[in-house]
Amino acid sequence: MNKILNREISKPSYIGSYSIDDVIFLLKDISDCVKEKDTKYREKAIQSGRHYSEMLPIEYKPSSEYIDLFYMSLKESAKKLAIAVGVVSEKIIKNRGLNIVITSLARAGTPVGILIKRYIYFKYKIDIPHYSISIIRGKGIDENAICYIMKNHPDKEIQFIDGWTGKGAITKVLTESCEKFKQKYGIDLNDDLAVLADPGYCISTFGTREDFLIPSACLNSTVSGLVSRTVHRSDLIGEKDFHGAKYYKELKEEDLSNLFIDTICEQFKSVLDKIDKELNAVNDINIHPTWEGWKNIQEIQKEFDIEDINLIKPGIGETTRVLLRRIPWKILVKEESDSNLKHILILAKEKKVPIEKYTKMTYKCCGLIKSLRGDI
Structure with missing residues (x-):
């Protein structure tokens, strides 16, 4: 613990449009340091070996039809x-108790962390600390952020939170990061x-395993506190710094982040009995990870002759990300008439991406990124 107590760490930047009563971002504000790159530039760079965390995509400007769909969904x-x-919150309390620090993984985990914090206060009248920190595939978790939390809450345990699972890559990165932290x-x-x-069946603590539309996946920063995805570049992030993020203050008028949170929280009182019923149902199933989703991905990789498995992004949340900030090759859907896929179909139509029916997966859809190997 002395190593952590003696570690010099920069102070939080207090960025984002959420109240600090809801979340504190342990991120460095790099708003004036990074210029977004267009999708084709980023895709070529990523597929040529540059790390995705060194660049930011241009924020998608949704059409009026798409925004209407967000409100409807x-x-x-x-x-x-x-x-x-409610289900995932109760499972956390059962597993870990209430002496915890909610630590969400920016940025998809941030709104979920706020919702869990709000639910626990609603039900138990206990105000749990909540921070949002960076974790990056290929680089790991932000050690400075973890040390900051431990220095400020030495008597509490960290509970990591994310929005959803795809093929389980972040689950693996988190486990590896925790092992490295213990060694160090x-x-x-x-x-x-x-x-x-958890449509990927790769974790045990979940609200549902259904691959359903979480509206916070529909938009980018405007439903995630006006914060970008996290950035890690040696010229921007020093030894004492947290990983970086951009704060899109210019999108203040379009921000729906707090509307999303408040809309869900308004439902807590009316669904308490349904939460209990769902908890009982979950307790009757095998919650242990089977990694069924990973098996699906391997089959898709083989069937569609995809060299790099990172070009396969399963589940509604990940498919949405493919359409918003990558160059899609095609979208696989289990059932095109599924109401959860309306926004996927709108984005695919806007971007002229073909849709193909594919029923052999636990996910409701899967985004396949176009290989640019021949263009590089």
Whole structure:
């Protein structure tokens, strides 16, 4: 612990449009240091070996049809989301108790962390600290952020939170990061990751395993506190710094982040009995990870002759990301008439991406990124 107590760490930048009562971002504000790159430039760079965390995509400007769909999906799914929040919150309390620090993984985990914090206060009248920190595939978790939390809350345990699972890459990165942290500091971190939805069957603490539309996946920063995805570049991030992020203050008028949170929280009182019922149902199933989703991905890789498995992004959340900030090759859907896929179909139409029916997966859809190997 002395290593952590003696470690020099920069102070938080206090960025984002959420109240600090809801979350504190342990991120360095690099708003004036990074210029977004267009999708084709980024895709070529990533597929040529440059790390995705060294660049930011241009934020997608949604059409009026797409925004209308966000509002509609939020209205239709609010109760379902509130139930999933309640279920995962209760499972966290059962597993870990209330002496915890909610530590969400920016940026998809941030709104979910806020919802869990709000639910626990609603139900138990206990105000749990909540921080949002960076974790990056290929680079690991932000050690400075973890040390900051441990220095400020030495008597509490960290509970990691994310939005959903895809093929389980972040789950693996988190486990590896916790192992490295123990080797370096001699301290055990519990790598249990709690999510709203686990369609990949790769974790145990979840609200549901259904691959359903979480409206916060529909938009980028405007439903995630106006914060970009996290950035890590040696010329921007020093030894004492947290990983970086951009704060899109110019999108203040378009920000729906707090509307999303408040809409779900309004449902808590009316779904308490449904949360109990769902918890009982979850207790009757095998919650242990089977990694069924990973098996699906391997089959897709083989069937579609995809050389790099990182070009396969399964599940509604990940498919949405492919359409918003990558160059899609095609979208696989289990059932095109599924109401959860309306925004996927709109984006695919806007970007002229072909849709193909594919039923042999636990996920409702899967985004396949176009290989640019021949163009590089």
